[in-house]
Amino acid sequence: MSRGRRPGAPDTRAEILAAARALFAARGFGNTSIRAIAADAGVDSSLVHHYFGTKDDLFMAALQLPVDPRELLAPVLANGPEGAAEAMLRIFLSVWDDPENQLAFLGLFRSVLDPPGERLLSEGFVPVVLGPVGVALGIDHPEVRLPLVASQMIGLIMCRYVLRIEPLASMEQGTLVAAYGPTIQRYLTGELPLDP
Structure with a gap:
């Protein structure tokens, strides 16, 4: 059985968003890092960047607004x-x-x-x-x-x-x-x- 961070999967994006929403709400934007979000979601931080780009873009995606x-x-x-x-x-x-x-x-x-x-x-x-x-x-x-x-x-x-x-x-x-x-x-x- 392999150990370590899992690669991207169909539900990985949703798990990253859920972790981001929870951490942004609990810690605020400034005190939340991409690394912390990745750790909470159980993925590598490069995967967070792959799906969402910047921290600002991840924050906007986490808000789930119908428009940016x-x-x-x-x-x-x-x-x-x-x-x-x-x-x-x-x-x-x-x-x-x-x-x-x-x-x-x-x-x-x-x-x-x-x-x-x-x-x-x-x-x-x-x-x-x-x-x-x-x-x-x-x-x-x-x-x-x-x-x-x-x-x-x-x-x-x-x-x-x-x-x-x-x-x-x-x-x-x-x-x-x-x-x-x-x-x-x-x-x-x-x-x-x-x-x-």
């Missing part, structure tokens, strides 16, 4: 910071309002509200998805600006999709963009009250 927000945001980011809030909101709302996506997004959102799931958002989604947004837009103080943007988006998710508070739950996308856009744009490019 990095791909959706890429065209917006290429146009620079001016008007980025409105464009991001339109993408965000179109994805969340799509009934085929909503169940998966709601499941993920509810899971991050319970410990240790909050680490998926604060130590995973924020640095993997939101962090690169700040870099791509070339904005100053992205470590302050992007969490402010996230606070608005999370509040909108909670009110519109989870609690279904009216009139937000049934409000037209254009109206929501007009209401939220200026605030999010100010967070992206406006003057910030920073601590000395």
